[in-house]
Amino acid sequence: MELPMYGDALREFAAASGDGVAHLLARASGITMGNALQRLAEMGHSSVRMAHLAVFSSLDPEGTRISDLAARAGISRQAMSMLVRDLEASGYVRSAPDPSDRRAIIVELDRRGAEFCRAAVVASAELDAAVEATVGRTEFEQIRRALQAIIGGAGPGPSTR
Numbered sequence: 001m002e003l004p005m006y007g008d009a010l011r012e013f014a015a016a017s018g019d020g021v022a023h024l025l026a027r028a029s030g031i032t033m034g035n036a037l038q039r040l041a042e043m044g045h046s047s048v049r050m051a052h053l054a055v056f057s058s059l060d061p062e063g064t065r066i067s068d069l070a071a072r073a074g075i076s077r078q079a080m081s082m083l084v085r086d087l088e089a090s091g092y093v094r095s096a097p098d099p100s101d102r103r104a105i106i107v108e109l110d111r112r113g114a115e116f117c118r119a120a121v122v123a124s125a126e127l128d129a130a131v132e133a134t135v136g137r138t139e140f141e142q143i144r145r146a147l148q149a150i151i152g153g154a155g156p157g158p159s160t161r
Helices: 007-017 021-042 050-058 066-073 077-089 111-135 137-152
Strands: 093-098 101-109
Touching: 021 050, 021 111, 050 066, 050 077, 050 111, 066 077, 066 101, 077 093, 077 101, 101 111, 111 137
Parallel strands: none
Antiparallel strands: 093 101
16 A cells, blocks of 8 residues: 655745744754854854754853743753763753752852853854844844844734634
């Protein structure tokens, strides 16, 4: 018995999504983040992967419980624990039992993590400048405002037309 082929469905999907906003945002984000991580590697932070950014972006200055990091990042506690272990092994963060609840683990930025955060600020400014040079100042500001509007309003929902 021959199975039906559904290649047409994939071609239709590719044609419909290729210029869609979600697809373009995802591609632009992937390219931008890839460039940022490459620049950070050049600055001495080659062990930081894209997944690790969830730790840095969810961490409070005074430290944060792993369970709170996981909730903020939208991943499981186990997945966050693995990311924290990776970063701890490289000296970016340190962890210790929470003094108020010995069952919980508090994660804090370590010296190397502070260096990474400062390098990320520099890399981000460089990438902004590169995008601005590519599209021009006016368009760059329009893109920034449009992205802020999407993020601030949690993005437009499906059309109800």
